[in-house]
């Protein structure tokens with residue numbers, strides 16, 4: 001497979017390992033009605049750089065996200081607004097200096113963009129579920145190189161399609177050559193074989209189904225019986241019930257051979273209109289067609305809205321004197337993506353959240369179909385609160401005469417790192433014991449710590465996974481030991497025991513005989 005090289009690549013391809021693991025610091029819960037169910041993941045809005053935020057999400061969300069949509073900076077060079085659409089953001093410049101080192105002075109804007117995107121895409125790949133799918137909005141500035149790095153990260157075989165979104169309906173006549181009116185939406189599956197997309201038939205489409213002759217098979221849509229190119233033996237006269245003789249139009253033949261057509265007549269599957277005088281049509285019964293339509297790859301503004309629609313939408317949510325977001329995506333576009341790629345309990349992640357259109361679309365769809373999808377938004381700019389979260393609050397509560405969708409979300413910022421010290425050799429006790437336990441459980445099992453695991457409330461037992469019991473004997477103020485006293489607390493049945501403590505006072509032989517593996521805190525805690 002051809003691979004792309006650029007300055008700084010070798011520094012960033014494994015950089016996700018070096019990103020410090022920070023805990024998410026809860027700021028507040030926004031709630032329109034009943035308190036959220038504690039047993040389920042909540043909607044989340046995170047203010048912070050997505051590189052660190054995505055890493056923080058791993059313990060709870062690795063392999064669980066069904067749909068990722070991202071709309072990263074297109075690298076157009078436009079710096080006119082609060083949000084930089086290129087790679088000259090001071091934070092990014094500083095980060096590149098630290099990660100890429102001296103070479104960062106030689107980076108072109110494309111090198112910088114690739115350095116920025118690569119480790120983020122690696123983390124997004126980890127978060128995707130087995131049957132998950134990622135959609136990435138982009139334009140010609142970076143589309144070609146994005147495709148190549150996605151082939152590397154997601155696997156070329158998991159490329160689904162490059163969708164064309166017709167984002168504008170009229171040319172910009174000041175442009176010298178073309179006036180581009182489309183964006184790309186690149187789509188990859190975690191495993192392409194686990195994906196099927198069906199576009200739900202709209203109510204409008206359903207209205208085209210009729211049953212004027214009271215067919216007992218129910219509603220049907222009369223379909224064209226003529227097709228091209230011509231197959232000679234499929235051109236034959238058909239006599240309508242009214243006695244008229246009809247042929248296929250010039251350049252076409254009938255869809256079926258004459259004998260197959262006679263079988264369809266016998267089965268009452270041909271419709272000649274209310275007077276029996278129309279050109280024949282095949283009855284396509286709603287009960288016999290798929291539950292939706294296979295989507296095509298060109299999405300027109302008539303179907304999914306355009307950029308001007310998106311700007312209008314946002315003006316109905318925020319007033320003139322509030323800071324407006326200038327590059328939102330259309331809500332209908334986001335609804336189409338989410339509807340294609342999710343079911344009613346899916347988790348949807350947008351790590352370049354902007355004005356929060358993704359959450360808006362998730363809430364709309366849940367309201368429409370009674371679903372319980374959950375969103376996670378990440379936004380690094382200061383408007384994460386004043387625009388991103390504020391939009392979501394207004395959508396939940398109702399705005400401009402629109403009924404609210406209801407719902408709740410938790411707002412976070414990036415908190416303390418879990419490890420401190422030059423080589424991340426010490427546990428940072430300031431993060432709190434629960435967060436530490438979560439991390440240990442995740443690093444051992446790659447699953448989220450289930451709050452309801454029987455026995456998990458116990459001081460030291462984290463839980464049992466694949467017949468292995470995990471214990472974490474830890475105290476912030478004093479050293480702990482795995483000794484005969486602490487064995488009293490090890491009281492669940494399991495094939496193997498993994499026990500974390502500061503010291504071990506039991507002999508190797510004893511540990512071996514009782515299937516106990518000792519792990520030293522913090523030395524043996526995985527850094528991932």
Ligand SMILES: C[S@@+](CC[C@H](N)C(=O)[O-])C[C@H]1O[C@@H](n2cnc3c(N)ncnc32)[C@H](O)[C@@H]1O
Nearest residue numbers: 049050071328329352353354355356357379380
């Ligand atoms: C094109 S906008 C997204 C617009 C969004 N789709 C909408 O409909 O409103 C890109 C957003 O990503 C944010 N962003 C850029 N780099 C980021 C990073 N490293 N971490 C988090 N957010 C980032 C920008 O601040 C900006 O708000």
